[in-house]
Amino acid sequence: MILLWLLVILLTLMVLALLVWPLLRHGGQAAPDRASYDLTVYRDQLGEIDRDVARGLLSPDQAESARLEIQRRMLGAAGSGAAGDVAPSVAPTTVPALTLSRPASLIGIGILLPLGALAVYLMLGSPGLPGQPHAERIAREEQRLMASLPAAVRDRIASLSEAVEADPDDVGLWLQLGRVHRVAEQHDKAVEALERARALGPVGAEKAAVLAELAESLIMTHDGAITERIRALFVETLRAAPGDPRARFYLGVAAVQAGDPVKAIAIWRDLAMTSAADASWMPMLRQNMGMVAEENGIAPASVTPLHPLRIEAGEAVTRRDVPAPGEEEEEGAAAPASDRPRAGADAARAPGQGLSADDRAMIEGMVEGLAARLEDDPDDAEGWQRLARSYRVMGRLDEAAEAMGRAAALRPDDVAVLLAHADALIAAARAKGATEPPEAVYDVFEAVLKQQPDNPNALYFVGRAAAESGAFDRARELWSRLLALIPPDEPAHASVRQQRDALPRADAPAGAETEEP
Known part of the structure; x- marks a missing residue:
């Protein structure tokens, strides 16, 4: 509070100085001599007449007439300047240092202005409101967020926090604390805990688990972007546990973000080949591989599967025109676990599989608690998005799509939420084996297109819906706009x-195809 008043006084003095200085600066200065100014102007005019004669703009007679007129005015100005007592309006004057009005102005500015400002602040402001330091506001916000968590999650965080304080060298405790913070969507705290675990130098399976959890938490703090540091953490995870499915999946995502969909499909096909058909990550893997392949016009079976570590060692990703026999069915048709190595070895489990029974029960309880809270507070759009993400991680894709739909209904103008809803609907349909998006997806993309006319996904899907309904002209127009956004050398452009x-076309013979630029 003291600092506030010191700043107020300082600012007041600075404003007063700016307002009062002009009044003080001109005190005692002589006003300019009007006659001298006029004579200077007339001399310039005489010189201008000579220049006009030289350029041929005035004849000699015109120039002489103009000179006489200007000389007459000069004589008049000189006479006025000499007779100051006769023509006081143009005689030199002296501005008094302080007239009766100037002290009043200074008093008004220096005293009444600050008092008036103070009176307004006392009427409209809150001088009695206590200060709110930044650290205290952050602490209160954290307390509010903690209070919104289910009791089981709060108790688990509290017990693990006490445990790591008692035994700060236990890697497993830091790993569990990081996981619980991730479940609570406290990703910054999760990163902090997992960094502590990594600093303790875990080895083997524990090292792989720590690195994978840390990398995934960092993805959340970077809004889904996989930076070079995060990618390196996943590579390091694979060096400790080459079969880790999470690291292999996200390295494929990193390849997509880097603009290399073929590399991504090679990594994901390799993961699919070494995974059991009923592995928990297979639905998400199929969904992402199908979307990337469709968007880029790539036949997945034409890409040779390749493990990320082999790519890191310099082995090139290759494609072939004709897939090998039987490879078209490899995704989702993996051999029994007894016939091939499992991607999730002891050191490499799918997300959530490394949790204890208590932790899994805690997560399920948190999700159910969030769902119950949203039934009482159905207008919480952020809550519905959190619930949708939780359901998706748990593999409950239909419920994830429904929850994201509730969020989209609350935020119909938020394109990111609408796109997340469409993605959830497609994921739920593909998990059931559907080859075509559900009808609701087209409605969502229609809403996206109204807000973002150049959204590539909206242009494609709305165009697809138009084509299926027989509105060929609209489909052609939308896909032409989409082609203008895709580089010509991209496979998706050709597709x-x-x-x-x-x-x-309406004017083309039946069965005829047209060619456009």
């Missing part, structure tokens, strides 16, 4: 162009 050119 979309082929679909557009296959659309029939």
Whole structure:
């Protein structure tokens, strides 16, 4: 509070100085001599007449007439300047240092202005409100967030926090604390705990678990972006546990973000080949591989599977025109666990599988508690998004789509939420074996297109819906706009162009195909 008043006084003095200084600065200064100024102007005019004669703009007679007129005015100005007592309006004057009005102005500015400002603050402000230091506000916000968590999660965080204080060299305790913070979506705290675990130098399976958890938590703090440091952590995870499915999956995502979809598919096909058909990560793997392949016009079976460590060692990703026999069915049709190595070895489990029974029960309880709270507070859009993400991690894709739909209904103008809803609907459909998106997806993308006319996904899916309904002109127009956004050398450009050119025209013979630029 003292600092506030010191700042108020300082600012007041600075404003007063700016306002009062002009009044003091001009005190006692002589006003300019009007006659001298006029004579200077007339001399310039005489010089201008000579220049106009030289340029041929005035004849000699015109120039002489103008000179006489200017000389007459000069004589008049000189006479006025000499007779100051006769023409006081143009005689030199002296501004008094302080007239009766100037002290009043200074008093008004120096005293009444600050008093008036203070009176307004006392009426409209809150001088009695206690200070709110930044650290205290952060602490109160953290307390509020903790209070919103289910009691089981709060108790687990409290017990693990006490445990690591009692035994700060226990890697397992720091790992568990980081996982619980992740479940509570306290990702900064999760990173802090997992960094502590990593600093203790875990080895083997424990090292792989710590590195994978840390990398995934960092993804959340970077809004889903996989930075070079995060990618390096996943590579380090694989060096400790080459079969870790989480690291292999996210390295494929990193390849997509880096603009290399073929590399991503090679990594994901390798993961699919070494995974059991009923592995918990297979639905998400199929969904992502299918979306990337479709968006980029790639046949997954044409890409040779390759482990990320082999790529890191310099082995090139290759493609072939004709897939090997039987490889078209490899994704989702993995051999029994007894016939091939499991991707999730002891050191490499799927997300959540490394949790104890108590931790899994805690997570399920937190999700159910969040769902119950949202039934009482159905207008919490953020809560519905959190619930959708939790359901998706647990593999409950239908419920995830429904929860994200509730969030989208509350935020119909938020394109990110609408796109997340569409993605959840597609994931739920593909998990059931559907090859076509559900009808609701097209409605969502129609809403996206109204807000973002150049959104590539919206242009494609709305165009697809138009084509299926027979609105070929609209489909052609939307896909033409989409082609303008895709670089010509991208595989997706050729795929979309082929679909557009296959659309029939009203004036074309049945079965005829058209070609557009």
